[in-house]
Amino acid sequence: MSTTKWVIDPTHSEIGFKVKHMMFTNVSGKFQKFDASIETEGDDFAGAKIHFSGDIDSVSTGNADRDAHLLSADFFDAAQFPKISFEATSFTKEDEGDFELTGDLTLHGQTKSVKLAAEYSGQMKDPWGNTKAGFALSGKINRKDWGLNWNSALETGGVLVSDEVRLAIELQFIKQ
Template sequence: MTKTKWAIDKAHSSVDFSVKHMMFATVKGGFQEFDAKIEADPTDLTTAAIEFTIDVASVDTRNNDRDVHLRSADFFNVEEFPTMTFVSTSSEKKGENEYNVTGDLTLHGVTKSETFTVAFEGTGIDPWGNEKAGFEVEGKINRSDYGLTWNAALETGGVLVGDQIKISLQIQAAKQA
């Protein structure tokens, strides 16, 4: 297969995260608004060019008060930094249909190189004749690396919000003509 353009099928894709809360529980959330420019042969991502953009104001943790706090200057500061972006710089095959994709992640005005594991899940034709490809993306970042340092000390020791953020994307992409 040759390198072609793919568009995110937002109705069948998700961008999710999880973080430790109070050192012992996990809180999950996601972003509702995101888009990508993908140019790739899905069966060989070593030459893929990926640009992924997330509207951080679309954060959704199923708790409005928490979401408002996450949009504030304590965390994402969406007024000053409305988007998070990832631009791939390299991709390395690590197993059958598994890749380490490295790129520049920009969040909260800070850009750092991050590597995510990407699994190619396969392709198929939907009922309307469109070719689709599926990908699962996993990774971890430290929010403090991006200046997201708000926290609260707990009376019992430790902190309210963990530093490590687990990221999980389920992506279905449609081949472009």
């Protein structure tokens, strides 16, 4: 069986995250510069090799001061750790259209294994004849597992920034 390569369509993909602020509201952000690829045997995605990398300095939360703080040594330390990356270690079909994606997430100079739910949306030809495949990924990580420890206590109890980061990722790939 031949290997099929897929590359990310960045204009139709989004690498997003949400973090609770002051324990009760979510702040959303995304990475705007990234690259990803998939290698499959034929058209079956089970067991696919998946690679992702993103530029830390492309983080955007819609607030320039907050983004500057995220890039500082308090959080991502973009000067020392300019990339976030992910290498799949397994991509297992759970049910029709549902997969479990396990892999190594490297962030802030540390690599840890994470599991994400992956919903496969199917394949379709676009108006220009390109075959596209869509996925929605979701999951949670604890930012402190990667050494992103900065926080500030609130007078009322609790902390300014939650440890839990929820991932919301929409991906569209183009068959090569």
